Amino acid sequence: MKTINLDYSAASPLDKAVLEKMAPFFTEHYGNPSSGHSLGEIPRKAIVEAREQIGLLIGAEARDIILTASASESNNLAIKGLLAGGKKKGNHIISSAIEHFSILNQLKTLQKQGFKVTLLPVDSYGLVDPEDLRKAINEETSIISIQAANPEIGTVQPLEELAAVARESEVIFHTDATAAAGWLPLDVNKTGVDMLTLAGDQFFGPKGSASLFVRRGIRLAPQVEGGIQERGLRAGTENVPAIVGLGEAARLARETLAERSAKIAIVRDELKEKLLSEVPHLHLNGHPEKRLPRNLNISVEFVEGEALLMRLNMAGIMVSSGSSCTSQALKSSHVLAAIGLTPELAQGSLLFTLSSENNVDDIPYITEKLGSVAALLRNMSPLYHQFLKEAQINA
Amino acid sequence: MPDYSEKVMDHFTNPRNIGEIGEADGTGEVGNPVCGDMMKFTIKVKDNRIEDVKYLTFGCGAAIAVSSMVSEMAKGKTLEEALQITNKQVAEELGGLPGNKMHCSNLGADALHKAIEDYMEKHGTKSASVS
Numbered sequence: 001m002k003t004i005n006l007d008y009s010a011a012s013p014l015d016k017a018v019l020e021k022m023a024p025f026f027t028e029h030y031g032n033p034s035s036g037h038s039l040g041e042i043p044r045k046a047i048v049e050a051r052e053q054i055g056l057l058i059g060a061e062a063r064d065i066i067l068t069a070s071a072s073e074s075n076n077l078a079i080k081g082l083l084a085g086g087k088k089k090g091n092h093i094i095s096s097a098i099e100h101f102s103i104l105n106q107l108k109t110l111q112k113q114g115f116k117v118t119l120l121p122v123d124s125y126g127l128v129d130p131e132d133l134r135k136a137i138n139e140e141t142s143i144i145s146i147q148a149a150n151p152e153i154g155t156v157q158p159l160e161e162l163a164a165v166a167r168e169s170e171v172i173f174h175t176d177a178t179a180a181a182g183w184l185p186l187d188v189n190k191t192g193v194d195m196l197t198l199a200g201d202q203f204f205g206p207k208g209s210a211s212l213f214v215r216r217g218i219r220l221a222p223q224v225e226g227g228i229q230e231r232g233l234r235a236g237t238e239n240v241p242a243i244v245g246l247g248e249a250a251r252l253a254r255e256t257l258a259e260r261s262a263k264i265a266i267v268r269d270e271l272k273e274k275l276l277s278e279v280p281h282l283h284l285n286g287h288p289e290k291r292l293p294r295n296l297n298i299s300v301e302f303v304e305g306e307a308l309l310m311r312l313n314m315a316g317i318m319v320s321s322g323s324s325c326t327s328q329a330l331k332s333s334h335v336l337a338a339i340g341l342t343p344e345l346a347q348g349s350l351l352f353t354l355s356s357e358n359n360v361d362d363i364p365y366i367t368e369k370l371g372s373v374a375a376l377l378r379n380m381s382p383l384y385h386q387f388l389k390e391a392q393i394n395a
Numbered sequence: 396m397p398d399y400s401e402k403v404m405d406h407f408t409n410p411r412n413i414g415e416i417g418e419a420d421g422t423g424e425v426g427n428p429v430c431g432d433m434m435k436f437t438i439k440v441k442d443n444r445i446e447d448v449k450y451l452t453f454g455c456g457a458a459i460a461v462s463s464m465v466s467e468m469a470k471g472k473t474l475e476e477a478l479q480i481t482n483k484q485v486a487e488e489l490g491g492l493p494g495n496k497m498h499c500s501n502l503g504a505d506a507l508h509k510a511i512e513d514y515m516e517k518h519g520t521k522s523a524s525v526s
């Protein structure tokens with residue numbers, strides 16, 4: 001059976017060029033960059049080069065890039081690292097209601113330690129209002145962390161405006177750009193962000209490769225203590241192949257970003273149009289325009305996401321869902337709740353994230369399958385039967 | 396996707412007895428407090444036996460399989476027998492459920508029992524042992 005992966009943000013295959021670039025560092029150039037002898041030389045240089053490429057992707061200088069092993073780690077280093085790093089204004093942190101758990105969960109911990117946290121609300125599209133941010137800032141605010149784009153509903157934040165508000169009040173602004181990096185043009189100087197998280201696995205680099213941009217002058221406390229790797233901010237022998245892979249993925253992303261994003265957006269738009277026009281009772285989540293080029297999030301009314309996902313999987317189509325039943329914690333998506341979706345609609349949410357592998361030829365099949373799966377599950381849904389009864393009464 | 400047993404996948408893929416009995420003798424509806432899902436059972440009773448049983452389910456793969464299994468287990472049983480069906484039995488019949496899906500098995504038997512109680516109340520046969 002043909003398989004159509006529409007869940008590329010969960011995992012993507014490595015770009016072949018990335019793999020080729022990484023390969024020699026597993027065997028031939030296995031040296032430790034910290035070594036004084038010649039085995040360390042090539043790995044050391046390779047890291048310098050990778051750091052440069054990562055910097056170029058976001059308009060930053062190589063020396064302001066801290067290499068980490070995941071976006072979660074970068075996010076923890078940014079916030080916990082800053083608050084433990086000495087110079088801070090006070091005990092107040094601002095973030096948004098739709099951040100990733102690597103932000104929200106550390107904020108919960110910090111709250112227990114006595115920090116005050118303000119989570120800004122979002123509108124029904126998932127946008128943070130810069131005015132809300134302005135009002136939330138006080139004398140005590142030490143850091144603001146707002147994502148560049150949401151990985152689930154795809155909504156892209158007005159980053160420049162938000163960063164400008166932070167700057168006016170001289171508060172450090174961090175952005176989790178994990179979902180945006182490699183897909184949207186990002187420039188740390190143009191947008192005026194002070195720290196930025198990105199991860200290679202989101203743009204065809206290896207898993208376990210990520211970075212944090214830290215503007216010069218900002219002092220962080222290491223979250224992994226030990227050796228002096230990464231200027232002492234992150235101890236541990238460098239994972240050279242992963243770093244090389246991230247560098248190469250960043251280079252490819254920068255060179256092909258506009259074209260790659262535009263191409264995928266065309267397929268995504270066509271998929272959206274087809275689904276919304278041919279399958280009844282669908283509901284688009286997130287912003288209609290201000291969204292990540294490869295992201296589509298749709299709620300299928302009257303049915304639950306895990307059942308949808310399983311049925312689609314049986315037809316060779318892979319997607320994910322924000323339904324509580326698909327989450328280990330049995331909680332439905334906090335993002336969908338924050339944009340005001342009813343619990344029923346959140347249960348039926350489907351997340352599609354595309355890649356260059358997807359093309360318009362598959363859209364009729366996907367549409368047909370989603371249509372038949374939705375019909376089949378609605379046929380056994382008490383909510384749908386209820387809806388039909390009410391429609392009859394009204395008619 | 397959780398690791399479901401073959402039995403669960405079978406009932407999920409080919410759910411038996413879907414639907415709603417038009418003039419049901421008893422109706423039982425329950426919501427899952429854990430995840431927000433719901434199930435509705437309708438039964439037809441003849442000579443104290445469950446002659447027909449149908450259900451509607453808004454829920455995960457396990458919930459759908461559970462409702463299908465419960466309907467099979469209940470069909471033909473006396474009301475007293477059907478009231479003895481436990482969530483644990485349903486899960487066992489399905490070849491087990493993943494740990495964090497056990498709560499879905501609660502829906503099935505609960506909704507069935509409610510439908511039976513509803514019937515008993517309407518017919519004044521609600522026994523003291525049934526709460």
Ligand code: FES
Nearest residue numbers: 325430454455499
């Ligand atoms: S019914 Fe929601 S997790 Fe099973």
